[in-house]
Amino acid sequence: MTDNHGVKWMLLMIVALSRALALAGALGLFAAAAVQAEVLEIREAEVSQAPGFSERSAPASGWRAQTLPDDWGRTRPEYGGELWYRIPLDTTRLVQGSQVPAIYVERVCSNLAVYLNGSPVGSGGKLTLPYSRNCFTPQMFMLPQALLKPGVNTIHIQVVGYPLRQVSAAQRSSGLSVVRVGASDELRPLYEQALWWNITLPKVITALLGAFTVFIGALWLTRPRDTYYGYFTLWIGWWTLNTTRLYIIDPPLPGPWIEMLVPATAPLCVSGLVLFLMRFLGRSVGWVNQVLWWQMLVIPLVFLWGGQENVYPLARxxxxxxxxxxxxAAIWFLAVSWQVSRRDFWLFSVILLTMVAITLVELAAAFLGLPLKMHFGHLGGPITLLPLCLRLIWLFSDNLRRSEELNIELERRVAEKSTEIERNYxxxxxxxxxxxxxxxRQRIASDLHDDLGAKLLSIAHESSRVDDRGQLAGMARQALDEMRLSVRGMVSEPLRAVDVLADWRAETVQRLAAAHFAADWSAAEPAPGLLLPARMQVQLTRVLREAVSNLIRHSGGSRCRVEIAFPTGAMTLSVEDDGCGMDVAAMGAKGNGLGGIERRVRILGGRHAWQTGPMGGAMLLVRVPLLPDGGGAADAPELASQVHPLPSSNATRPDR
Incomplete structure (x- = not known):
């Protein structure tokens, strides 16, 4: 079931906010209607654009009648600079007694100064280039009783502004609105109401929107993969800055350049909006992305090329x-969201349709002649965007909550798997x-059976046939040596490699000499401190013994060569004779002694091979790994894969 609580709450907030604004507007209009009967509304004046007059010296001639409000964009679109308005005022129509009269101008663009009978009574700021910007700020000035004369008085209003070609919209073209004169107590509600709607409330909402911009930008930095937060920040960030510059009376740049800045950077707003809508639904179209990014680069360059004299046509x-x-983009978003994200459809439909309506009204007022001298977007835009900001923040918090729940679930599953792994381990x-x-146990049993058992069996057979007690004693000593060797493999400590080699050499040379074989022993010097585990020593001792016994019994030769080396991480042993060689055709059979060699080498994780040696006889090659710390051979069979294979690696060979 889809949770629409957040969206419904946003829609209710929009409705409540709209009703509050409508009520405030109705109360304001009622108050304005109540006070308008008490003031003098001036809709006719005289105007002169003769240049070269100072503040206290208004034009003496060249006056002609002018209806107010006077929109320069309609009456004199090419004119820019200073224009004087003259308004005769009958003092009998002003307030009497202790009330202070005042003059109220709802709108003037770009700035004005007011004179009563040639004396200044107030101004909105700078009257020289660059002019102060007061296009949306109402003006109200007191008319001192000391400057009033009996009978007819004269009010001069000096207005300065820019030609239409140097502004970006007709709402900011120069001009003067209807002028109201009356008691200050009666005019002040009108002034404060206009100030509230045009300046104060938009400033508050813009500040709030700016705070949301910073906050959502920070959310985007915490979740860069959610790119729609970044594009939304670009969109409302531009809107915030665009609205903020309207309330800066004296900007650091000339007026035309400030006007150019808005349409030149407008692609940032539209591109950010379109990309936000696409990414919010998880969509991306390559050529659309390229067009949006290119227009953000090209359009500002076009405005720089056109210059300040072509701001209005380029902006249009x-x-x-x-x-x-x-x-x-709004139509596409609503169509797709209706199918894939019904929860967001209703909220976005209200927001997007409202913004489309505001945009069309703004466009008609700016370039199509709609007589509207205010920006709905300054107030309506931020108010419309605030619920969307709240929706994104709620969406972020909801995602954060879901992430925490997933993390808890993940931690629970990891704990379960860890327990299971520990149990399996x-x-x-x-x-x-x-x-x-x-x-x-199998190794011990095999050693006892193959070595000690064989010796004891031989003693049992020979004891019944041989009278030579010395021969029987020798066989018994051999059996005892085999038993001691097996026990040593189980309980002895590691031995130095040099000592093991010395024992092997003494035993091998003695056996070969007793069998009338010439012994050729060659052993490389082991690494200093190299230790061989007892098990490795025992197994290799038996391999060497079996190899020597095999060549003594079957080779028919007279010479034996034994070589031992220590390549990196391994130990090699070769036993070679000059006898009859080996029967390659009989490789399928396996004698008991040679099978023992294979088994012992495999226990040590090594490899062995039989081949014809340089001396013409059989040659046994054995290679076993040493532990990385220089100790001895690995016991695990899986380490055999680390040993380099020997040439012609036959696992077996029959006894000759």
């Missing part, structure tokens, strides 16, 4: 290009221990 065609993009360790014990 710029908005004709950008506004359809916004409308098409304990079972595997126990199984390996049992297998190791079983392997060790």
């Amino acid at each position: 065609w710029n908005y004709y290009w950008l506004v359809p993009q916004f409308i098409l 304990a079972e595997l360790s126990s199984l390996r221990a049992r297998e190791a014990v079983q392997d060790e």
Whole structure:
């Protein structure tokens, strides 16, 4: 079931806010209607654009009648600079007694100064280039009783502004609104109401929108993969800055450049909006992305090329290009969200349709002649965007909550898997221990059977046939040596490699000499401190003994060469004779002694091979690995894969 609580709350907030604004507007209009009957509304004046007059010296001639409000964009679109308005005022129509009269101007663009009978009574700021910007700030000045004369008085209003070509919209073209004169107590509600709607409330909402911009930008930095937060920051960030500059009376740049800045950077707003809508639904179209990024680069360059004398025509065609993009993106978003994200459809439909309506009204007022001298977007835009900001923040918090829940669930599953892994590891360790014990039992049994058992059996057979007690004693000593060797493999400590080699050499040379073989022993010097585990020593001792016994019995030769080397991480042993060689055709059979060699080498994790040696006889090659710390051979069979294979690696060879 889809949770629409957040969206419904946003829609209710929009409705409540709209009702509050409508109520405030109705109360304001009622108050204005109540006071308008008490003031003098001036809709007719005289105007002169003769240049070269100072503040106290208004034009003496060249006056002509002018209806107010006077919109320079309609009456004199090419004119820019200073214009004087003259208004005769009958003192009998002003308030009497202790009330202070005042003059109220709802709108003037770009700035004005007011004179009563030639004396200044107030101004909105700078009257020289660059002019102060008061296009949306109402003006109210007191008319001192000391300056009033009996009969007819004269009010001069000096207005300065820019030609239409140097502004970006008709709402900011120069001009003067209707002038009201009356008691200050009666005019002040009108002034404060206009100030509230045009300046104070938009400032508050813009500040709030700016705070949301910073906050959502920070959310985007915490979750860079949610790119729609970044594009939304670009969109409302531009809107915030665009609205903020309207309330800066004296900007650091000339007026035309400030006007150019808005349409030149408008692609940032529209591109950010379109990309936000696409990314919010998880969509991306390559050519659309390219068009949006290119227009953010090209359009500002076009305005720089056109200069300050072509701001208005360039802005018009710029908005004709950008506004359809916004409308098409809104239509596309609503169509897709209806199918894939019904939860967001209703909220976005209210917001987007409201913004489309505001945009069309703004476009008509700016370039199509709609007589509207205020920007709905300054107030309506931020108010419309605030619920969307709240929706994104709620969406972020909801995602954060879901992430925390997933993290808790993930931690629970990890804990379960960790417990399961520990249990399996304990079972595997126990199984390996049992297998190791079983392997060790099998090895001991094999050693006793193959070595000690064979010797005892030989003694039993020979004792009934041989009278030579010395021969029987020798066989018994050999059996005792085999038993001691087996016990040493189980309980002895590691021995130095040099000592093991010395024992091997003494035993091998003695046996070969007794069998009338010439012994050729060659052993490389082992690394200093190299230790061989007892098990490795025992197994290799038996391999060497069996190899020597095999060549003494079957080779038919007279010479034996033994070589031992220590390449990196391994130990090699070769035993070679000059006898009859080996029967390659009989490789399938396996004698008991040679089978023991294979088994012992495999226990040490090594490899062995039989081949014809340089001396013409059989040659046994054995290679076993040493532990990385220089100790001895690995017991685990899996380490055999680390040993380099020997040439012609035959696992077996029959006794000759």
